[in-house]
Amino acid sequence: MLSLFHPAVAEWFRASFDRPTPPQVHGWPAIARGASALILAPTGSGKTLAAFLWCINRLMFEPAPPPPARCRVLYISPLKALAVDIERNLRAPRAGIASRAAAREDAHHIPAIAIWTGDTPAVERARFLREPADILITTPESLYLLLTSNARAALRSIDTVIIDEIHALVPTKRGAHLALSLERLEDLVRLKPDATPSPAASGSRPHGPSGIQRIGLSATQRPLDEVARFLGGLRHTRRSRAKGRPTDARATLHDEFSAPRLRSGQAGRPLNAECRPVTIVDAISRGARQLLVYIPEDEPARSAVARALAARLALLARPEDGRGGLLVSEITGTPAGEHPFATYLVEAGFTPSAMGFQMRRRTS
Incomplete structure (x- = not known):
């Protein structure tokens, strides 16, 4: 499983943990191939690392883009306090992997992390506008404000969105508001003015044919297929049956849940013919x-x-x-x-x- 990662990442993980947890075992392959993923796992089971480790691997060892296109990973938390905790929790893997890479004399770039919430000082916001960080941590409301401000230019290079505690957002007005912001972000990324080739064609970034890779995390999200529809957004066009096999760790993998095709009331044509399948990693369910x-x-x-x-x-x-x-x-x-x-x-x-x-x- 760790063969997916750069040797420095694998060395750091082996030195820090006994073995990958079920959400990591089943989540990493899907995330590494660029699939959107919905991870259901208990608190303390490594969900955050399941979502972030491949992102850190990619940001640290792939050639860094020019500063205006530096921000590539967006983390969204429903709580400002959780956003601060995530920034703190990412310090250890960044420092540990960088140390391993330096010992191996491997070229690497330590990803910068920025927080943008209602509590972020003006000086830090100005710094992000001048020099966008590789990873931006924010809240649904702050994302909306970012998309309507001068900071939106820094979001054009986003290729991965991680939504934590997604169950707290899906059935609420905040969730509906976030869904709209995510589609606006998709349009912003897709319609960026430069003429660079599609990331899906270059293979260097995790965009699939359906746009930004989306990763949802929670310990209590139900029903899974409804949450997957929310996570996938408008680009869902098909539904396929669950596939995968139960393991001794009781982690089950379900692929490609999707919502019915949305149609225009006037033209009767699909509003969006692209598809974003969502891989569901369930490391909680027991029994029948x-x-x-x-x-x-x-x-x-x-x-x-x-x-x-x-x-x-x-x-x-x-x-x-x-x-x-x-x-x-x-x-x-x-x-x-x-x-x-x-x-x-x-x-x-x-x-x-x-x-x-x-x-x-x-x-x-």
């Missing part, structure tokens, strides 16, 4: 899982969807040791292909308009 999928009422379609989902869930139920799961028949729910060493049971059932599947560990 249930997936409810709405399907057509006609019998052929029901059978086809049931067979496809049964096959997918059989893969989902297969643990890392390679032992098989249990495949159920499409309508009756009776076993159809039980493996003698199956560890998980996949069960199916129908209602008039929906089909439910449940996965649970075998007890006999």
